[in-house]
Amino acid sequence: MAQSTPTPHKHEFKAEVSALLKLVTNSLYTNREIFLRELISNASDALDKARFEGLTRHDMLGRDAPPEIRIEADAARGVLVLEDSGIGMTEEEATRNLGTIAHSGTLEFLRRLREQQDSGQKPDVNLIGQFGVGFYSAFMVADRIDVYSRSAHPEHAAVHWSSTGDGTFTTAPAERELRGTRIELTLKEEAREYLERVRLEHIIRRYSNYVMHPIKLAVRDDKGDLDGEERQINEASAFWARSPKDLSEDDYKSFYKHVMGGFVMPGDEPIAHLHFSADAPIQFHALLYVPGRPPADLFMEDRKSLQLFARRVMIMESCDKLLPLYLRFVRGVVDSEDLPLNVSREMLQEDRTLTAIRKQLTRKVLRLLADLAKDKPEEYTRLWRSFGAVLKEGIHTDTGHQDELVELLRYKTSTSGDDLVSLADYLAAMPEGQDAIYYLTGDNPDALARSPHLEACRGRGYQVLFMTDPIDEWVVQDLEKYKDKPLRSISQGELDLPEEDKDAEEATKEFAGTLERASELLKEQVKQVRVSRRLTESPSCLVDDEGDLSRNMERILKMANQQVPGRKRILEINAKHPFVQAVHRLSAEQPDDPRVATWIELLYDQAALAEGQIADHAGMVRRLQSVLSEVARRT
């Protein structure tokens, strides 16, 4: 080949590239460090292509060249060099590939930007951060880019591509023996930080730690002398892409630490992990963990979620589109071959690949939880105590998986003490004759355990589920039934417990006058006074009417500063209780005795007190004292 100095060919960038370049170079860009991720990814792709072609082409240049990416920071020249031994480019390829925009991510980016400009908005620089803009992102940090490349196909000469990002670039033949590409970035004055070892190592590890090919870094000082040895910075092996067979528990634990940002407190070790690869319809690897304890940001808007990688390159530090919200406690990484590197958050929302991944992940995680519940109930209990309230949201939001989710529910009950009971356990323990699942909602299990509403169920040996998470109010509304057994609140509506009905009906007739008197007297406080079918020990209790908001729901809505419609509850009295009978006798025999009113009010007081909410403390104390004095007088 004649080696007279050839005149470089001058080219103009395609129109869209010029537009992009202007933007990239002129925008104050906060996250410009991603240029390195983009260049490393290109180099890694080029290495993959070379390996692939090498399988079939035997005449490839540099067949034995070690596949690696070398980065050299030269402070003396102010140049950052990236070199790979990949497939390389011919002059024609360099002109085409580096002069036009091929990928859809960038085109989409430009389209949006133009939209913004057309509608008179100021271009949003953050938009750039949401898109990778590939090779051109290097103009954010470089005044000038020189690319020296030699194709692996030996018949082509090397090329020198050069541009200052001003609308044109040149290509010319170049001297280069080795196959692959060398990119020299002449850094802008304000981008000299990208010559510092610490900075470079940090960026490489952050985005490209798991790129399969070794990334080596050498740093030269102001005099051009090597500052330390050249060394490999990345792990160069994606932990999640390895076979679970080759990994130990300790390996998983240490990777968990990495996922959690490098620090795990003793006792916070993961409860379980899930590691698998899928091939169809979408290829991806997933390594997920259930943390040992709820992360502090579990209920926060900007909490951390799964890390998303595309071909070993991190594209999103926290992607909340990979799992439904009710599985937000799961942490880990997902890596797909099928995702574009240049992808925005908005695009991810509609991305079919992502939707398919999410579907599979959801199924797998639910199966993991079900297996855990079956095989390691203690671990599952731990998980439930930490994340049960979050998981329950799924009953409300993901009807498609309701059947699986129902089996995962656990509750304390009126007979379980501190233990948790599943709905299946509950059914299995139901005595003959019980035909509903009874529950009580409230804010704390100890208070529920003292509730008078439990009495009828207790007498019959029926268990009552204690539902103490706000979300439970939604769970019972959505669920209605479990295996044909209706869910019934024991503090709402009539409790139809068959044998009791006759007694209650008779008592209602017998007590009619007293009930009427009480209803009239308490009409400000309650909408009705009736004979109870649920009390066996306490004289009275308050219940919510069928179809009304439960008291617990009212409390929750008030906590959330919601308007709560005013409504009255129902006072139930226990016709078998001696005090209630005394009230009845007195009201029938001496209707004008002032004690009748006092005692009726006391029945209301004690029902309210049993729930811990007394409006008229002073009045109650007065009424109580009068009864105490009377008891004293009689004894």
Ligand code: ADP
């Ligand atoms: P993308 O990588 O998304 O296609 P880029 O602008 O980053 O977009 O790169 C454009 C094209 O230039 C690449 O698709 C590839 O064909 C070529 N290219 C870039 N860097 C290299 C490299 N180091 N070795 C070989 N080809 C490269």
